[in-house]
Amino acid sequence: MKIATWNVNSLKVRLPHLLQWLEANPVDVLCLQETKLTDDKFPLAEINSAGYQVAYTGQKTYNGVAILSKYPITDVVKNNPRFEDEQQRIIAATIEGVRFVCAYIPNGQAVDSDKYVYKLAWLKALHEWLAAEMRQHPQLALLGDYNIAPEDRDVHDPAEWEGKIHFSDKEKAAMAALVDLGMVDAFRMFEQPEKQYSWWDYRMMAFRRNRGLRIDHILLSTELAKRCTACIIDREPRKWEQPSDHTPVVATLD
């Protein structure tokens, strides 16, 4: 079983990219973030035609998440039941006995801003909810855009980013707390090439210069991690015309 996550930065604009990528990478489950579409505008027919069932929750302009699957999707939950939130950032579902949580973790904008406070509160509530979810579902995967680079090696220039948004101590601690629930960063289970990132700024030729961050992650419960045999970042779609600024992360499960 192959599972993946991709922040598409507008599913309206990126639908052709998504369909092209799925044709070359027919993963079993794909979590999307930043669909930026209300549910009535979701391209259901196109995704069904590509061979996928899908659960989604969106809103106008911002946020929006979806889970595509080749297998039946059950027990869909939209948003964190423990966190009152207008913003559509979480969708969870059970597929083939695995609990999938697709998350678009808040950006945070700048350290100590209101949005940063919201991000940390949001992460705390996620932690509390996931603790309960993991007790119910030993095989759980948390896939998404975390907007956090956990380690120095996940940042093109750690000195430049030190203490900045996506790389502040409190954000790293919040992600470490998720790991402490009993999860593993699938990407770091395996030997990887150096300087692997999942996001590059559109400006300053950041992609060409590989000035990126690894902020999109797949965390697997220890039980599920036992089944994981590979995890890669696929940079290819970042090279296409009019790309998302993020690129997919893919994990293989036995």
Added chain:
DNA sequence: ATGGCAATAGAGTATTGA
């Protein structure tokens, strides 16, 4: 230190992202 790029809403320019 600042802005640069992209998407959206909506009709010039502001907001947000990371």
